[in-house]
Amino acid sequence: MTLPFLILALLTLAGGVAAMTLRRLVHCALALAVSFAGLAGLYLNLGAEFAGLAQLLVYVGAIAILIVFVILLTRGGDADPDSSFSPASAGSVVIALAVFAVLAWAVNTSSLAHVATLQPAPPSDKTGTLQIGQALMQHYVLPLEVIGLMLTAAMIGAVILALRDKRIAAEPKDSELRAS
Amino acid sequence: MNPLAGCLLVSALLFAIGLAGAITRRSAILVLAGIELMLSAANLNFIAFWRFGPHPEALTGLIFVIFSIAVAAAEAAVGLALILAIYRHAKTSDVSEIREMRG
Numbered sequence: 001m002t003l004p005f006l007i008l009a010l011l012t013l014a015g016g017v018a019a020m021t022l023r024r025l026v027h028c029a030l031a032l033a034v035s036f037a038g039l040a041g042l043y044l045n046l047g048a049e050f051a052g053l054a055q056l057l058v059y060v061g062a063i064a065i066l067i068v069f070v071i072l073l074t075r076g077g078d079a080d081p082d083s084s085f086s087p088a089s090a091g092s093v094v095i096a097l098a099v100f101a102v103l104a105w106a107v108n109t110s111s112l113a114h115v116a117t118l119q120p121a122p123p124s125d126k127t128g129t130l131q132i133g134q135a136l137m138q139h140y141v142l143p144l145e146v147i148g149l150m151l152t153a154a155m156i157g158a159v160i161l162a163l164r165d166k167r168i169a170a171e172p173k174d175s176e177l178r179a180s
Numbered sequence: 181m182n183p184l185a186g187c188l189l190v191s192a193l194l195f196a197i198g199l200a201g202a203i204t205r206r207s208a209i210l211v212l213a214g215i216e217l218m219l220s221a222a223n224l225n226f227i228a229f230w231r232f233g234p235h236p237e238a239l240t241g242l243i244f245v246i247f248s249i250a251v252a253a254a255e256a257a258v259g260l261a262l263i264l265a266i267y268r269h270a271k272t273s274d275v276s277e278i279r280e281m282r283g
Contacts (some may be wrong), residue, residue: 005183009190016194016217020201025209032213039194039220043245046187046231051245055223058249063216063256070209070260074267086276089204096200103192113185126237132246135239147250154254158261164268 004045012038023084025071033064050129187228195221208266208273212259219252 015035019028036059043052086092107113136144181189198217205211223245230241267273270280 002183005186009186013190013193013197016197016201019213019217020197020205020210025207028210028213032216035194035217036220039224042187042190042224043227046227048227048231048242048245051223051227051242051249054246054249055220058253059216059220062253066256066260067209067213070263073264074209074273084206085204086206092203093200095203096196099199100192100196103195104189107185107188107192113182113188115182127239127242131237132239132242135243136246140243143247147247151250151254154258158257161258161261162264 005042008038008041008045011035012042025084026068029064029067029071032067033060036060036064047127050132184228184232187224187232191221191224191228194218194224206274206276208263208275208278209260211275212256212263215259216252216256219248219255223248 012035015031015033015038018031019035022028022031037056040052040055040060043055195218198214198221200214201217202211202214205214226241226245226248230236230239230245233241263273266278270278272278
């Protein structure tokens with residue numbers, strides 16, 4: 001547990017708490033971006049350069065901005081901030097705390113958490129970005145193709161879902177014509 | 181407490197925060213954000229076990245995280261498009277106002 005790890009963990013958790021408790025939706029989205037950036041820092045701190053930078057690009061660069069766009073498009077920015085929590089939120093927080101308690105208990109009672117000599121493997125040239133690229137292109141090439149197909153399908157689906165449906169808008173006119 | 185347990189505890193706390201947000205917030209956008217936080221917590225676990233596991237050169241945890249990030253991006257795009265479509269239909273993105281399919 002080094003100081004950079006603690007700072008990054010604190011940033012991530014504070015960003016997450018702020019994203020889930022602030023009342024204005026735009027503030028929530030920005031706190032979410034901070035939390036994702038802290039998580040990318042944690043990945044980099046753990047020695048996963050490619051995953052950290054991919055996290056920064058995809059989550060902070062794309063998903064957080066997409067969320068801001070949707071908040072502004074759905075007029076969530078000027079929604080009534082007083083009604084932003086569900087009435088049963090106290091019970092839900094208790095449930096979430098219970099889930100955390102069970103997970104923390106599981107971590108604390110596992111034998112792995114008490115190995116005092118557990119050290120990260122020394123940094124080697126076998127876990128760099130070059131090796132990730134080679135693994136993706138050789139051993140994991142079929143999952144890579146499948147994920148590419150899935151991303152394409154998801155993007156087409158998102159565009160079709162978000163398109164304004166002209167048939168629904170035109171239907172009343174047809175019925176009017178038929179009525180007249 | 182060793183570094184692996186620290187990572188796992190941070191990840192568990194992040195998961196609990198995401199879960200609390202997903203079930204307390206009324207805005208559908210923030211429910212989606214809570215789900216993204218939970219997915220990220222799982223990714224942190226993968227990275228931690230990859231880093232402190234016996235065979236980091238096998239790269240399995242890292243590759244899984246990369247695929248998981250791609251799936252999360254697709255999920256966010258489709259989810260936000262769904263929220264936009266529902267907003268256009270119901271004029272609200274409040275999950276407790278949308279009750280047309282309530283049984």
